[in-house]
Amino acid sequence: MKDKSRSIIRSFIGGLVLGCAACLTLPAATLMVTSTADSGSGTLRAALATAADGDVINFSLTTPAKITLTSGELLINSSVAIMGPGPANLAVDGNFPSRTNRVFHIAADKSVIISSLTVTNGSAQGLDDFGGGIYNQGQLIMSNCTVSGNSASSDGGGYGGAIYNDGYQGNGLLTLNNCTVSSNSASGGGFGGAIYNEGYQGMALLTLNNSTVSSNSASGNGGGFGGAIYNDGFQGYAVLTLSNSAVNGNSASDTDGGFGGAIYNDARLSGSATLQVVGSTINGNSAFGDGGGYGGGIFIDADDSGNAMLQVTNSTFSGNSASGSSGGFGGAIYNSEGFYGSATLQVAGSTLSGNSASGDSGGYGGGIYNGLGQSGNATAQIANSTLSGNSASGAGGGLGGACYNDNSTLTLSNSTLSANSADSGGGIYNDGSLDSATLMIANAILDGGIVGENIYNDSGVVASEGYNLSSDNGSGYLTATGDKTNTDPMLGPLANYGGSTLTHALRQGSPAIDAGNPSLSVPPAFDQRGPGFPRVQGGRIDIGAYESSDLRIVASGKTGTALQLSFASLLGAGYEVVSRTNLAGVTWTPLAGTTLGNGGIALTTISNAFGLPRQFFGIHELP
Numbered sequence: 125m126k127d128k129s130r131s132i133i134r135s136f137i138g139g140l141v142l143g144c145a146a147c148l149t150l151p152a153a154t155l156m157v158t159s160t161a162d163s164g165s166g167t168l169r170a171a172l173a174t175a176a177d178g179d180v181i182n183f184s185l186t187t188p189a190k191i192t193l194t195s196g197e198l199l200i201n202s203s204v205a206i207m208g209p210g211p212a213n214l215a216v217d218g219n220f221p222s223r224t225n226r227v228f229h230i231a232a233d234k235s236v237i238i239s240s241l242t243v244t245n246g247s248a249q250g251l252d253d254f255g256g257g258i259y260n261q262g263q264l265i266m267s268n269c270t271v272s273g274n275s276a277s278s279d280g281g282g283y284g285g286a287i288y289n290d291g292y293q294g295n296g297l298l299t300l301n302n303c304t305v306s307s308n309s310a311s312g313g314g315f316g317g318a319i320y321n322e323g324y325q326g327m328a329l330l331t332l333n334n335s336t337v338s339s340n341s342a343s344g345n346g347g348g349f350g351g352a353i354y355n356d357g358f359q360g361y362a363v364l365t366l367s368n369s370a371v372n373g374n375s376a377s378d379t380d381g382g383f384g385g386a387i388y389n390d391a392r393l394s395g396s397a398t399l400q401v402v403g404s405t406i407n408g409n410s411a412f413g414d415g416g417g418y419g420g421g422i423f424i425d426a427d428d429s430g431n432a433m434l435q436v437t438n439s440t441f442s443g444n445s446a447s448g449s450s451g452g453f454g455g456a457i458y459n460s461e462g463f464y465g466s467a468t469l470q471v472a473g474s475t476l477s478g479n480s481a482s483g484d485s486g487g488y489g490g491g492i493y494n495g496l497g498q499s500g501n502a503t504a505q506i507a508n509s510t511l512s513g514n515s516a517s518g519a520g521g522g523l524g525g526a527c528y529n530d531n532s533t534l535t536l537s538n539s540t541l542s543a544n545s546a547d548s549g550g551g552i553y554n555d556g557s558l559d560s561a562t563l564m565i566a567n568a569i570l571d572g573g574i575v576g577e578n579i580y581n582d583s584g585v586v587a588s589e590g591y592n593l594s595s596d597n598g599s600g601y602l603t604a605t606g607d608k609t610n611t612d613p614m615l616g617p618l619a620n621y622g623g624s625t626l627t628h629a630l631r632q633g634s635p636a637i638d639a640g641n642p643s644l645s646v647p648p649a650f651d652q653r654g655p656g657f658p659r660v661q662g663g664r665i666d667i668g669a670y671e672s673s674d675l676r677i678v679a680s681g682k683t684g685t686a687l688q689l690s691f692a693s694l695l696g697a698g699y700e701v702v703s704r705t706n707l708a709g710v711t712w713t714p715l716a717g718t719t720l721g722n723g724g725i726a727l728t729t730i731s732n733a734f735g736l737p738r739q740f741f742g743i744h745e746l747p
Contacts, residue, residue: 152178160185168206168216169198177203177234179527187213193227194219197246201231211270211304218246218257218274232294234262238269246274249736253278255288255320256308258695263297264289269316271305277344281313284320284354285340291328296321298328300304303335305352314342316354318375318386323355323362325397330355330362332369337386340374346379348376349407350388350423356431357397358390364397366404381415384423384458385444387507389439391430391465399424401436403624406456408443416451417457419493420479422445424469426500434459434469438654439747440625441491448483453697454493454528455479455514461500461532469494469504474651475514476526476627477618478506488522488528489553491545494560495530495712499648502532506539509667510627512618514544516553522546524553525576526700531559531583538640538648538659540628540668541578542571542615550576556584562692563587565602567612567640569668570594571628591641593667611635613668616694621670629694630672632745637672640665650709677701677743680727691743693721698746701728703739712742 155175159166168191171181179202183189187209196217201205216623227246230236246257256274258264264566276282276512284515285308289298298321317340321330330353342348355364364387376382376564386409391397393421399422400460411417421444426432434457441526446452456479461467469492482489491514494504516522524546527534528551541551550573554563572595577584579599592598598609613636617631628638648659651671659665661737681688691697699719702712719728730741 152180154180154182157181157183157185160189160191165532168745172198172200172733175202175204178302181206183209183214185209185214189213190215190217192219193225195221197225197228197229199229200234200236203235205237205239205562206241207239210240211268215242215244216477217244220245220247222521223439223608224249226255228261228539230258230260230262232261232266232528236262237265237267237535239267240269241265242272244273248276249283250278251284254290257286259288259290260296260298261290264628265299266303266642267301268305271303272307274308275311277311279312279345281315281344282310284316284347286318289321289324289330291326293326293513295326297334298327299331300335301333301556305335305337306339307745308340309521310342312344313346313377314344315349315406316350317342319353320365321353321355323360323364323747325360326541327361328356331365333367335369338373340590342376343378346377347378347380347415347547348382350384351376351386352385355387355389355397355399357395358394359395361396365390365400366402368403370405370407371409372405375409376411376563377413380412381413381418381448381450382411383418385409385411385420388420389420389424389432389434389689390728391432392425392427392462394429397430397432399434399444401434401439403437404439406441406444406584410445412447414449414713415482416448416453416474417446419454421456422458424457424459424467424603425462426460426465426467428465429711430462430465432467436474438473440474442478443721444479446481449485451483451485451518451520452481452487453489455481458493459502459504460496461502463500467500467502471506471509473508473628475510475512475652476514477510477626479514479517483518483523484520486518487522487546489524490514490516490546491526493530494534496531504529504532505535508538508648508669510540510625510652512542512628516546521548523548525550525573529551529554529561529563531561533562535564536568537566538669540569540615541671542628543573545573545575545603548576549580551578552580554579554581554584554586557582560584565592566666567591567665567667569599569636571613571615572596582650588603591639591667593636593639601662606641608635608639619695621653625652627652627670629670630668630695631697632665634672636667638662638666640667677741684701685732685734687730688727689730689741689744690725690727693726695721699726700744700746701730702742702744705737712744718746
């Protein structure tokens with residue numbers, strides 16, 4: 125254990141090129157914690173007080189164990205590794221409400237690893253309202269940890285209920301690997317219910333790998349900002365990366381409004397804030413308040429000459445909501461350039477489904493709200509993606525069930541919009557009434573929902589680049605080469621047809637099959653589902669996010685004279701087995717019985733197959 129732990133901490137320090145020369149040359153010591161007391165011999169506090177750079181702290185305790193703090197936070201003033209016995213076996217408890225102090229404080233320029241423990245019941249209040257569980261001024265890697273039940277609050281705002289990563293006028297680095305951050309809160313102003321990533325006049329880097337951030341909240345006077353995470357590039361530089369992680373069930377709320385139910389990405393005042401969501405889920409988050417709900421999932425703010433970017437790849441946004449008396453804006457994503465700023469949203473290989481924007485004054489952009497700025501630039505690019513079942517509603521009207529493009533630029537390519545609804549623009553509402561709005565569509569399926577046309581254009585520009593398919597007349601805008609209107613795309617239900625996200629498969633005979641742009645010089649390598657699902661099959665690209673392949677039937681088993689066949693199926697579709705005795709023949713003969721598709725590999729059995737003359741079998745989807 126000693127050698128392994130030493131290797132970990134040395135690799136971390138060496139890789140960052142941080143710390144002192146002694147960290148890399150002097151042999152490390154292993155310090156053992158043998159007491160759960162707050163202070164004294166054998167305690168964690170004593171070990172931290174005597175630890176030198178490069179040392180490792182281990183635990184020899186009867187588990188499950190809890191260290192309850194009674195004399196203030198634990199200051200980590202050296203570059204060390206704290207190696208716990210597992211989050212279920214050791215909790216370091218800040219003792220709130222009996223005490224009002226955070227749990228850990230990592231001093232500036234220190235490189236620290238915290239592994240396999242729980243941080244809980246920490247509280248940061250008043251003038252020191254930063255990071256209820258952990259305040260990091262250095263470089264921190266957490267692995268296999270739970271951070272729960274912590275809080276930050278004050279009249280002016282609480283910052284980072286669980287963790288505050290401080291890059292103010294310096295550098296802050298925080299990485300979470302296989303961690304759970306849950307049930308934390310920031311209140312009194314409420315910035316980052318779980319994590320605040322502070323890049324103000326400096327640089328802050330926050331990375332989450334295979335981690336879960338859930339059931340956190342930001343609320344209080346003046347608004348709630350970032351129910352789970354606040355990524356702050358205000359006059360500085362902040363980068364947040366989510367990889368194979370889940371940010372679910374968080375909320376931002378206040379009477380003045382809720383902004384970013386899951387994440388608030390802030391690049392205001394010439395700052396830079398970059399948010400990357402890769403292979404992750406942003407589900408069931410909410411932003412709400414009398415002043416309106418903005419960005420149920422993510423809020424992007426580039427006000428006052430800021431530069432903000434959100435890149436979403438192979439991810440899912442589902443069941444997020446933005447609501448309030450003054451309206452709901454961007455059920456999943458709100459992308460705003462503000463004054464003179466630049467806000468860029470890129471969505472690829474992803475699904476936005478079941479998100480909603482609603483309010484007494486109206487709902488705008490059930491899936492995405494793009495724009496609402498002056499003299500700035502908000503751009504949204506959606507490629508190889510699916511927007512399904514999103515809605516905008518309210519007493520004041522619902523506009524843009526899937527997308528509301530507000531005096532900005534929206535590009536849609538190789539994508540599928542289905543079953544989205546709003547009073548106007550069930551699919552897309554393109555609003556150029558105040559300045560100018562441009563909507564560009566190519567190789568996309570627009571399949572209408574219960575309410576609202578697929579495209580509603582108010583004083584903007586709609587440019588079809590061809591090979592689109594709309595279930596209605598496309599409001600007269602889809603007239604380019606290859607466009608099809610008033611045509612049923614024949615989609616399967618939203619389901620798992622392979623890959624990491626849900627999609628709408630194309631049924632047999634769909635007019636979208638092999639109907640895309642034949643002149644694409646470099647088509648995408650894969651459809652929305654990614655590797656294993658080539659983008660072009662049958663010699664020509666399909667329209668939409670899904671590339672159809674021929675139904676393939678496989679002999680998968682034999683019981684006596686019965687033959688079991690398997691095939692990939694659409695959820696809820698009916699199939700029949702057909703046969704003939706000669707492959708050169710024209711007519712297939714249906715066999716008795718049908719099989720209901722399950723959205724995966726379906727099985728069917730042919731009785732007495734081995735007692736028949738030679739037969740060729742096939743599978744046919746029923747109309």
